[in-house]
Amino acid sequence: MTPLSPLLSPEIEDLRLRTRDFIRSVVIPAEPAPGERLAESERTRLQAAAKDAGVFAPHVSREYGGQGVPLASWSPIFQEAGYSLIGPTVLNCQAPDEGNMHMLELIGTPEQKEQYLRPLVSGAARSCFGMTEPHPGAGSDPAALMSSAAKVDGGWVINGHKRFTSGANNAAFCIAMVRTAAVDGAGAGSSSPAAAPAGATMLLVDMETPGVRIGEQISTMDRAIGGGHPHVHFEDVFVPDTAVLGSPGQGFRYAQVRLGPARLTHCMRWLGLARRAMDIALDRTNTREIFGSAMHELGIAQDMLALNVMDLETSDAIITKTAALLETDAKAGSALSSVAKAHTSEAVYRVIDRSLQLCGGDGVTNSLPLASYLNEVRAFRIYDGSNETHKWAIARRASAGRRREVEAGAPLLATVDADQSFTGAEA
Incomplete structure (x- = not known):
């Protein structure tokens, strides 16, 4: 079996192959029917098996119970996990826990890591991330954040309303993003933290915690993330100063630590599922005859299969590049993750949609899982920032970058003289 990338180290390739074997031999036979959720008893059993197989929590350091895979090498492992819809849950690298683990490991205090990270990595606890709010609160525009926390003696009092709080029904804790006023470090008692900006x-x-209330459930087309996507209310919720993750007033900066890698790992997992859909389509076209020919010999089927390969490979390439960049230049990597997210979320949908089409009537039934896959991946074009928002940001960055080049002396390539002849770019 050749690796997904020739740059994989022997250790990572060994883990990839063991993950591949575990997903196919243990996880896929235990998959629930299309559209149904994994039972809690099965989650517990399968996670124990993943630990025994040495493939559990690949993205977390060994110190906290993971496999210690560096971010730049997550993609081949996460793709193997994503080959099954329940694979990421079984390996404990599913959203939102995976993103919360990554952020806690990077910026949590030693005490926070013991209290929250270690049980999260072990699977003993689950979590949620409270960012999205009802309109006109934070959604695609995080600057619209309305939930707030007021500084009081020894801690903070939170009031706010979140929605699409993925995983909240099963969560032991929430990482809540709230707006806070400036703290001068002197007016809230001896336990007050140092001065912090608004x-x-x-x-x-x-x-x-008293005052935390799960509200209305939101029924969505996707089922892969356990714990639903409900509303969560914070009503005069007191948390101590030790509950601050990072530093007060720096939440948007820390959010990039989570959101860049988290949107990229969604791409990795869904790309694994798209590879599964492609394999289903290849098995169909290799074994079915129509109009006197094998399907794989028909030009129209070949075109669809070729387009699938192109979408899979371009997605893999941009994910790999972005993951490497996130380890060396977080700001540039976060910007590129918008490109990866917008491209991959649309590419994997196309792959699954073509695969379903190639399977004809069977594709829209529950005898194959392809219809349920479409439901799962369609939502990703909205989750983690709508693709339209990402494309807006991508275009703005491209325009600003070119303006800086021109200001630094680069020629304007689209300038025309009065006689309509181009200047600055003649061959």
């Missing part, structure tokens, strides 16, 4: 702050909130 801005957004991330607070670790146990879901059993």
Whole structure:
């Protein structure tokens, strides 16, 4: 079996192959029927098997119970996990826990890591991330954040309303993004933190804290993320100063630590599922005859299969590049993750849609999982920032970057003289 990337180290390639074998031999036979959720008892059993197989929590350091894979090498492992809809849950690298683990490991205090990260990595606890709010609050525009926390003696009092809080029904804690006023470090008692600017702050909130209430459930087309996407209310919720993740007022900066890699890992997992859909289509076209020919010999089927390969490979390439960049230049990597997210979310949908088409009537039935796959991946074009928002940001960055080049002396390539002849770019 050749690796997905020739740059994989022997250790990573070994883990990829073991993950591949585990997903195919243990996880896929245990998959629930299309559209149904994984039972809690099965999750527990399968996660124990993943630990025994040495493939559990690949993205977390060994110190906290993971496999210690560096971010630049996550993609081949996450793609193997994503080959099954329940694979990421079984390996404990599913959203939102995976993103919360990554952020806690990078910016959590030693005490926060023991209290929140270690049980999260082990699978003993689950989590949610409270960012999205009902209109006109934070959604595609995080600057519209309305939930707030007021500084009081020894801690903070949170009031706010979140929605699409993925995983909240099963969560032991929430990382809540709230707006906070400036703290001068002198007016809230001896336990007050150092001075901090106004801005957004991330607070670790146990879901059993008085005043935390799960509200209306939101029924969505996707089923892969356990714990639903409900509304969550914070009503005079007190948390101590030790609940601050990072520093007060720096929440938007810390959010990039989470959101860039998190949107990229969605791409990795869904690309694995698209590879599964492609394999289903290849098995169909290799074994079915129509109009006197094998399907794989028909030009129209070949075109669809070729387009699938192109979408798979271009997605893999941009994911790999972005993951490497996130380890060396987080700001540039976060910007490129918008490109990866917008491209991959649309590419994997196309791959699954073509695969379903190639399977004809069977493709729209539950005898194959392709219809349920479409439901899962369609939502990704909205989750983690709508593709339209990402494309807006991508275009703005491209325009600003070119303006800086021109200001630094680069020629304007689209300038024309009065006689309509181009200047600055003649061959």
